[in-house]
Amino acid sequence: MKCRKCGSAAVLELRRHNAAFCAPDFLEFFRNQVREAIRKYRMFERDEPVLVAVSGGKDSLALWDVLIDEGYRTMGLYLDLGIFEYSVQSRARCEAFAAARNVPLLVRRVEDEVGAPVPIIKSVTRRPPCSGCGLSKRYLMNRVALDEGLPVVATGHNLDDEAATLFGSVMHWQVDALPRQSPALPSTHPKLVRRVKPLYRLSERETAAYAFLRKIDYIVEECPFAVGATSIAHKETLSRLEDASPGAKHNFLFGFLDKARPAFERAEAVTLNECARCGQVTTGTLCAFCKLADQVKRSV
């Protein structure tokens, strides 16, 4: 198999693009996709500092790597979830990455913020572990960005993540979730920072290949709590569709963004308040994060 651009031996075939690339041309293709994402959705300007949420996995470290290479001013944020050896290993990857590139990395422990690590939160709430974990991450990413004076948080969500989330929303016709699914969510309140996903145009195989070719030491092992997660089941289903029909995931997500999403945006706007306890944004009186912390406090 030959590289589409230069004709030398290819290292990766991208069936959805009906193309194969050698390593240098694939890396350039990857960077171009990130540039296009940032440009199309005006994710951030050249002079804006960006908080990059990193987990130690391939996606977020690949994202951070590209943004550093592109000359953006970045700060990493690692949230220590307290998930046993998985968190120890993933934190070490992030710290090594930041040290090697001489970029700042903030570390916050969920245990310090909520009162217990994710495994305890899971047993206290009796909800799927990803539920309390996702809630804590979204809250802390926003709060840390505000505290540090950064206007935007970038996460490593890729095309597969976005397609799987969309699939889940459509399967249950969660029409309130559909307008919020976007590669870039603007700040709609002074205490909500912009949230962007510069990897939304790239599949997780592409982000894995980028991380491998750039020799990024990422954690390959999966979060132990992700086993059996609904999003994984959705990804497996979509991967079978993709195998039978290359480009299926891309068409599903991009078709939604270009054609269907605007139709769901007419839903009435929600009223945003400030949480009576912590001052962060909520639709109620007390935010979901403070309610979670209360629940943990009562049980631990």
Added chain:
Amino acid sequence: MKVLLRNPRREVEVAGNRRVKDVLRDLAILPETVLVIRGDDLITADQVVGDTDTIELRPVMSGGSERAPLP
């Protein structure tokens, strides 16, 4: 040939001198769900792997449930 699999980490022995795509089919692994690594290189599905080669099939799927409601 040896095939290194992850999550959980294990090694299996399969017949070599075949194309990567045939090895993947035998192991019931979709090509889009893994990187195929030989030594320090990525290799494409049309490449032939020898009987004495070792390849790693590194899964690319990750993540748990991610929703985007307001906090």
